[in-house]
Amino acid sequence: DADVTQTPRNRITKTGKRIMLECSQTKGHDRMYWYRQDPGLGLRLIYYSFDVKDINKGEISDGYSVSRQAQAKFSLSLESAIPNQTALYFCATRDRGSETQYFGPGTRLLVL
Amino acid sequence: GNSVTQMEGPVTLSEEAFLTINCTYTATGYPSLFWYVQYPGEGLQLLLKATKADDKGSNKGFEATYRKETTSFHLEKGSVQVSDSAVYFCALSDPLGPLTFGKGTLLTVNP
Numbered sequence: 001d002a003d004v005t006q007t008p009r010n011r012i013t014k015t016g017k018r019i020m021l022e023c024s025q026t027k028g029h030d031r032m033y034w035y036r037q038d039p040g041l042g043l044r045l046i047y048y049s050f051d052v053k054d055i056n057k058g059e060i061s062d063g064y065s066v067s068r069q070a071q072a073k074f075s076l077s078l079e080s081a082i083p084n085q086t087a088l089y090f091c092a093t094r095d096r097g098s099e100t101q102y103f104g105p106g107t108r109l110l111v112l
Numbered sequence: 113g114n115s116v117t118q119m120e121g122p123v124t125l126s127e128e129a130f131l132t133i134n135c136t137y138t139a140t141g142y143p144s145l146f147w148y149v150q151y152p153g154e155g156l157q158l159l160l161k162a163t164k165a166d167d168k169g170s171n172k173g174f175e176a177t178y179r180k181e182t183t184s185f186h187l188e189k190g191s192v193q194v195s196d197s198a199v200y201f202c203a204l205s206d207p208l209g210p211l212t213f214g215k216g217t218l219l220t221v222n223p
Contacts, residue, residue, distance in 0.1 A: 004155075033210060042201060042215040043156075058210060090155055092211075099144045099163070099205045103155040 003027045004104040006091050012110045013081050021076045021107050023091030031094040032074040033101065034058075034066060036087045043090065049074055081111045114139045118202045118214035125192055125221050133187040133217050135176075135202035143204040145169075145178050145185040146211070150199040159187075159200070192221045 004025045013019050023032065030051050035043040045058030047066040055066060063085060067075045078085055088108050092101040119134040137145065144163045148156040160169030165180035174189045185202060202214040 040215060042213040043211075044213075045210050048210050092156075100146075100158050100161065101205075101211055103148075103157070105155045 004091060004093055004102055006089075006104040006107050008107060009105065010108045012112065014112050015082055017081050019078050019081055019109075021089055021091075021109070023074045023076070023104055025072050025091075025093045025102075025104075027093055027095070027102060028071075029093035029095045029102070030071060031096065032068070033092040033094070034064075034074065034076045035090045035092065036060065037090060037106070038087050046076065046089075078109075078111075081109075083111045085109065086111045114143065114204055114206060114212040116202050116204055116212055116214040118200075119217055120215070122218040122220060125219070127194055127221055127223055128191045129221075131187070131189040131192045131196075131219070133200055133202075133219070135185045135187065135214060137183050137185065137202075137204050139183075139204055139206065139212075141206065143206050145176070146203040146205065147174070147176055147185070147187050148201040148203060148213075150201065150216070152198070156201065192219070194221045194223055197221045 007022045033048040034046040037043045044060050049068045052068050065077045088106050090106050091104040094101045115138045146161045147159040149159045150156045160171040162169040162178035168177045176187045199216045201216045203211045
């Protein structure tokens with residue numbers, strides 16, 4: 001089984017809809033991250049969390065919110081989706097004692 | 113702030129050719145440096161890393177050396193294979209944890 005899972009893997013939605021992307025991990029890591037990947041722009045950090053009570057904005061947090069429901073779960077929400085949020089979204093985890101991040105398989109989101 | 117600049121692609125090579133993908137960085141302090149690889153349809157995987165100056169990271173025939181004097185971490189492989197076709201990302205990490213990525217370089221290796 002994968003250590004970092006993301007659901008759904010693919011999602012098509014309409015402008016104005018609220019959607020949630022979920023991330024779960026079995027690695028026991030305390031730190032979790034949400035990134036967005038766009039062609040030619042690499043990955044950009046949306047939000048990150050060092051533990052359940054700690055949430056931090058990243059480079060491009062506008063239009064997004066997150067919830068850390070438990071150490072193993074970190075959800076990303078788009079309150080009112082817009083077409084320029086069409087992208088590939090990745091969740092990642094990291095252990096406190098390491099600098100290596102482990103990525104989920106990604107969620108491909110299309111906003112019409 | 114931190115930034116990573118890597119060679120723009122796409123890069124197309126024949127099998128067994130030599131590969132270099134350039135990466136330079138700007139950072140305060142002493143970051144750790146990484147190369148991640150993304151195979152088609154998959155998430156990112158760590159390829160190699162180096163945590164201090166002059167360290168050499170290596171994995172699967174790929175190598176990169178942390179050069180503080182030139183702020184570089186170039187990726188090299190002596191003989192690429194078709195299975196190396198992927199997108200390669202250079203990244204740095206500061207002590208707080210979030211990674212700063214380059215824009216990625218698409219490598220295509222033809223038989």
